[in-house]
Amino acid sequence: MFDSLSDSFQGAFDRLFSGGKLTAQNIDEGLREVRKALLEADVSVSVVKEFIANVKESAVGQLQVEGVDPSQQIVKIVSDELVRLMGPIDTRIKINNERPTVIMMVGLQGSGKTTTTGKLAKYLVEKKKKKPLLVAADLQRPAAIEQLHVLGESLGVPVYSEQPGEKKKGLTGLFSRQTRAAEVCRNGIKHAENSGRNVVILDTAGRLHIDDELMKELEDVKKLTKPDNIFLVCDAMTGQDAVHSAKQFNDRMAIDGVILTKLDGDTRGGAALSIKAVTGKTIKFIGTGEKLDRLEEFHPERMASRILGMGDIVTLVEKAQEVVSQKEAEKSATRLISGKWNFEDFLGQLQAVKKMGPLKQLLGMIPGMGSMLKQVEFTGDELKPVEAIINSMTRKERRNPELLSGRTGGSRRRRIARGSGTTVQEVNLIVKQFKAMKRMMGELGRVGDLGSLMTPGGIENALPQLPGGKALLRARSRGPKPKRNKNKNKRKNKRKRARR
Numbered sequence: 106m107f108d109s110l111s112d113s114f115q116g117a118f119d120r121l122f123s124g125g126k127l128t129a130q131n132i133d134e135g136l137r138e139v140r141k142a143l144l145e146a147d148v149s150v151s152v153v154k155e156f157i158a159n160v161k162e163s164a165v166g167q168l169q170v171e172g173v174d175p176s177q178q179i180v181k182i183v184s185d186e187l188v189r190l191m192g193p194i195d196t197r198i199k200i201n202n203e204r205p206t207v208i209m210m211v212g213l214q215g216s217g218k219t220t221t222t223g224k225l226a227k228y229l230v231e232k233k234k235k236k237p238l239l240v241a242a243d244l245q246r247p248a249a250i251e252q253l254h255v256l257g258e259s260l261g262v263p264v265y266s267e268q269p270g271e272k273k274k275g276l277t278g279l280f281s282r283q284t285r286a287a288e289v290c291r292n293g294i295k296h297a298e299n300s301g302r303n304v305v306i307l308d309t310a311g312r313l314h315i316d317d318e319l320m321k322e323l324e325d326v327k328k329l330t331k332p333d334n335i336f337l338v339c340d341a342m343t344g345q346d347a348v349h350s351a352k353q354f355n356d357r358m359a360i361d362g363v364i365l366t367k368l369d370g371d372t373r374g375g376a377a378l379s380i381k382a383v384t385g386k387t388i389k390f391i392g393t394g395e396k397l398d399r400l401e402e403f404h405p406e407r408m409a410s411r412i413l414g415m416g417d418i419v420t421l422v423e424k425a426q427e428v429v430s431q432k433e434a435e436k437s438a439t440r441l442i443s444g445k446w447n448f449e450d451f452l453g454q455l456q457a458v459k460k461m462g463p464l465k466q467l468l469g470m471i472p473g474m475g476s477m478l479k480q481v482e483f484t485g486d487e488l489k490p491v492e493a494i495i496n497s498m499t500r501k502e503r504r505n506p507e508l509l510s511g512r513t514g515g516s517r518r519r520r521i522a523r524g525s526g527t528t529v530q531e532v533n534l535i536v537k538q539f540k541a542m543k544r545m546m547g548e549l550g551r552v553g554d555l556g557s558l559m560t561p562g563g564i565e566n567a568l569p570q571l572p573g574g575k576a577l578l579r580a581r582s583r584g585p586k587p588k589r590n591k592n593k594n595k596r597k598n599k600r601k602r603a604r605r
Contacts, residue, residue: 107374111414113142118180132164132179139183147344147375152190152382160186180413187409190378195362195387196402198233199333205238205297206304207330211323211358212338213350214311217366219249221338221392222308223256224400225364228390229304230262238302240293241266242286242326245310253308260397263302265293286310287325294330307332315350320357327358334361336389341365344375348383355384362389365403369393369466374412394462421467428460446543448503452495455488490527494535497524509536 117138120131136157143153163182200206208225212218222239229235239257241264243249250266257264267289290307297305309326312319327335337360339347347365354360363380368391381387388403407420425434437454440446461467495503498521502508509517518536522529 107146107377107412110142110146110374111412113145114139114183114413117142129165132161135179136161136164143378146378149345149348149375149379149383152379155382156186156190159189184406184409184413187378187412188405190405191381191388191403191408192405193387194404196389198229198389199361201333205294205302206235206334207294207307207332208304208334208336209307209309209323209326209330209332210336210338211309211354211360212311213315213340214246214313216311216338216340217392218311218338219243219252219256219308220395220397221364221366221390221400222253222306223260223262224392224397225336225390226257226262226306227260227397228400230260235304236302237262237304237306238293238297238300239264240290240305240307242290242293242307243310244269244286244289245312249308249310256397263300265289265296267292286322287329290326290330315353323358336360336362336364337386338364338366339376339380341368341374341376341391342370345379347376348379351380351384351386355386360384360386362387364388364390364392366392369399369463377408393466399462424461424467425457428457448495448498448506448539451539452492452503455492455495459488490525490531491535493525494521494527494532497521506536506539 117135120135120138139160140153140157143156144150148156160182163186164179198206198208210218210222210225226237226239229237239253239262241250241253243253254264254266256262269285286309290309293307294305297303307326307330309323310319326332335358337351337354337358339351341347351360351363363384363386365377365380365388368377377388377391391401391403393399393401401420404420429437437446437450440450458467498509502517502521508514509521518529518532522532525532
């Protein structure tokens with residue numbers, strides 16, 4: 106997420122601090138790099154000008170303050186300005202206490218509106234304990250109604266829909282087609298009242314571009330249903346196109362907030378940095394993946410931290426709390442520190458990590474890990490070989506890892522390798538790293554030094570002891586592995602044969 110922008114900011118900071126002393130001249134040089142980075146990220150020109158002016162004014166002012174580390178202060182100034190640009194935090198959904206709360210989803214075709222409707226329904230069920238009803242009001246796109254029914258079925262959320270009917274010819278048919286969506290929405294709200302649902306989400310139609318026909322249909326729906334919330338769904342990867350469409354939608358529909366989709370594939374971040382400044386409407390949620398649980402509340406300070414390569418520990422902890430209860434976490438930590446941790450515990454942790462999201466996304470939230478992941482290729486299947494190896498062990502072997510090191514350890518490891526479709530060397534590596542991690546965590550627990558992982562260099566120092574950590578460090582190293590001297594090995598083999 107925002108990889109290109111993060112790299113550019115890091116390059117600008119390196120230029121700022123390369124001279125050892127912060128001056129007005131290298132501030133100008135660094136901000137020139139920042140300006141270039143923001144423009145390449147497709148941020149609005151007016152937003153870039155205001156951003157640079159504010160940062161420069163604050164930065165020059167800090168040169169006169171004694172006792173303050175200028176480099177750290179510059180990073181803080183940029184972070185604060187990013188937060189101001191994208192903020193404030195506003196993830197509220199207006200609740201109607203007199204009738205079902207109506208949420209109207211609008212946006213262009215292809216922005217992910219229908220999928221986001223399903224994600225929002227899941228969010229309301231799990232986080233807000235609501236009982237939503239989805240209304241299929243997109244009568245334009247083929248299979249839109251079927252798609253919403255499939256999403257509703259997977260979530261256990263009911264869907265209200267009506268068949269579009271035949272389209273009449275001429276202006277009469279066009280007019281009927283426009284008002285038909287509004288009638289479906291009104292009927293859906295009545296159905297929600299009769300069935301005891303307290304939230305109605307209207308999945309309206311989109312177009313490839315904004316036109317009067319689309320806006321007339323949406324205005325009809327708004328007039329007839331009087332929605333409590335109008336959320337605009339924008340594709341973050343379209344950059345300034347998303348910003349322009351957001352402004353046009355806001356001018357006609359007076360939207361209440363924006364939901365940015367496909368943010369996990371956006372390396373630039375132009376839409377996220379511009380949309381609030383241009384429209385005046387806050388970003389409510391962000392979509393960070395295709396799955397229905399990949400919808401996050403938008404927090405500007407956390408996003409600024411990610412952009413500046415400082416990770417996002419708060420979101421990482423929240424994700425962990427969603428899949429692991431406090432009681433389970435305490436039990437696992439106690440077993441780990443006391444030395445009773447085994448492969449069954451490890452497998453449970455791996456499965457919990459998979460539920461939290463893609464591995465690269467999770468590692469990127471850890472401070473200091475972002476720069477280490479640049480040269481690592483992630484396929485999404487990194488944990489499968491480890492799972493296969495553990496699942497190929499017997500219950501006794503999982504509960505007592507020492508069995509893999511005894512006299513029968515070699516034959517056991519060969520059997521596990523055959524059963525998991527891996528090599529003995531891979532099994533050996535997992536067992537070795539598991540033991541090292543178990544030993545390291547036990548030592549850290551005894552001395553109370555778990556906080557050292559969050560210190561500068563703490564992650565890098567601990568990484569070689571973690572499963573897969575050595576491979577990660579090798580992948581980020583600049584140079585290739587040194588080649589073995591084949592001739593030297595051949596000479597050794599000849600000498601051995603001659604002795605025999």
